[in-house]
Amino acid sequence: MxxxxxxxxxxxxxxxxxxxxxxxxxxxxxxxxxxxxxxxxxxxxxxxxxxxxxxxxxxxxxxxxxxxxxxxxxxxxxxxxxxxxxxxxxxxxxxxxxQESINELTQVVVTGYNTTQRKDITGSIASITSDKFKDIPINSLDQALQGQAAGVLVTQSSGTPGGGLSVRVRGNTSISASNRPLYIVDGVQIQAGALTTGYGGQNDNALALLNPNDIESFQILKDASAKAIYGSRAANGVVLITTKRGKANQKTTITADAQRGFTEIIKRPNLLNSSQLLDLQREAVINAGQDPDKLGLIKGVTDGINTNWLDMVLRKGIYQQYQVSAQGGNERTRFYLSGNYRDEEGVLINNRFSRMSG
Structure with a gap:
């Protein structure tokens, strides 16, 4: 039991x-x-x-x-x-x-037709984030590339504010045609090169119309595999530009930035005054076998007037830039708003660059 x-x-x-x-x-x-x-x-x-x-x-x-x-x-x-x-x-x-892992190998890279992780890239692509140039007083987005990416040569032919720059990604590939790379901003091709003929015969840069502070990152496509989607237009390389935008679940942040400074010629040539110029001219006349006392009055020289013509045409240029931006978003809506004003005086009188953007 x-x-x-x-x-x-x-x-x-x-x-x-x-x-x-x-x-x-x-x-x-x-x-x-x-x-x-x-x-x-x-x-x-x-x-x-x-x-x-x-x-x-x-x-x-x-x-x-x-x-x-x-x-x-x-x-x-x-x-x-x-x-x-x-x-x-x-x-x-x-x-x-x-949260995404902050790692260089997992960095997302824009390749023109999609985004992929850096560790999966086999082509030659250089990436530049806004942290690299946010504190540099640049006036155009192509100037932000200067000294930032290996193999990208950026040269400035003059000190004209807003003047043109030379950007070479794949070197000089043509004698008669343009060697400028293709610029794509958020998937849209933009005009590059000379916009108008500026003061003193200098060309104004069309890329200076865009505010560099609105740029999130640059992706520079160098080799054939990376730029293949753009065809023959990308023969000189491609510069992909991504602008700033709001992010989901981001608190609204308002940023204000102000910059002021000046531009000046570092070393001016040492010119002759009127007495030194007169002595040099008398010596030249004597060496030519003539009498310098028979030359008479030379205006601005023998009348004792000293004029430094560099002081007459050059100055210390003042530049100032102000920007206010707001950024934020939630699950449904994302936004980025900004306003920018820049005013820069060149070292040459009557030479100036002003821009208002939003």
């Missing part, structure tokens, strides 16, 4: 055990998104900490998982993202936002 009761007790326990386990188990669902742009993240591994129970997010970033209890902890991992542990805390819907 004792054995009979023992069999009944074990049978009852086995019948109750699945129900007990079912009561402890819990099914949860959720969605994984990116903190940078709010986009859903497919292929993220979601595992219950301390177990082998897990799943991966689908194409829309959704996942569904059975956990052993309400106090379970989820471990999320994915290439290019920071690993994250999230307590369930008795929730049935657990949405998770993941």
């Amino acid at each position: 004792r054995n009979f009761y023992r069999v009944i007790s074990w049978s009852a326990l086995l019948i109750m055990l699945p129900g007990y386990l079912l009561a402890q188990a819990q099914r949860i669902t959720g969605r994984v998104t990116s903190a940078q742009d709010g986009q859903t993240l497919p292929g993220v591994n979601v595992v219950v900490k301390g177990t082998t129970t897990g799943t991966t997010t689908d194409a829309n970033g959704n996942y569904s998982l059975t956990i052993p209890g309400p106090n379970a902890v989820l471990v999320l991992t994915s290439i290019g993202l920071n690993s994250q542990e999230v307590p369930v805390n008795n929730r049935t819907v657990v949405n998770i936002v993941m």
Whole structure:
């Protein structure tokens, strides 16, 4: 009889055990998104900490998982993202936002027709972020490339404010045709080169119309594989420009920036005064076998007037720049607004560059 009761007790326990386990188990669902742009993240591994129970997010970033209890902890991992542990805390819907890993190999690079990670790039692409030139008093976006990318030669032929620059990505490939690279701003080709004929026969730079402070990054495509999508227009290389924009889940930030300074010629040539010029001319006349006293009055020289013509046409130029910008966004709306004013005097009188942009 004792054995009979023992069999009944074990049978009852086995019948109750699945129900007990079912009561402890819990099914949860959720969605994984990116903190940078709010986009859903497919292929993220979601595992219950301390177990082998897990799943991966689908194409829309959704996942569904059975956990052993309400106090379970989820471990999320994915290439290019920071690993994250999230307590369930008795929730049935657990949405998770993941941060991208700050790593040079996982840096996103724009290639013209898509974006990809730097470690997957086989072509020659140089990347320049706005942190490299934000404190430099530049007046055009091509001037921001100067000294920032290997193999990119940027030269300035004059000190004219807003004047043209020479940018060479693949060297001088033609004698008669243009050697300028192709400039693409947010997917749109823009005019480059001389806009108008400026003061003193200098050319104004069309790229100076754009505010460099609105630029987020440059991608310079150098070799044939990187620039193939643009065809023959990209024979001299391509400069892809991405402008600043708001980001999802970003608090609204307002930034004000002011710059003031001056431009001046470092070393001026040492010119002769009227007495020194008269002595030099008398010596030249004597060497020519003539009498210098018969030359008579030379205006500005023998009448004792000293005129430094460099002082008459040159000056210390003042430049000033002011900018105010606002940036932010949420899940549905992202925005970036900016206003900029720049006024720069050249070292040559009547030489000036002014720009207002928004």
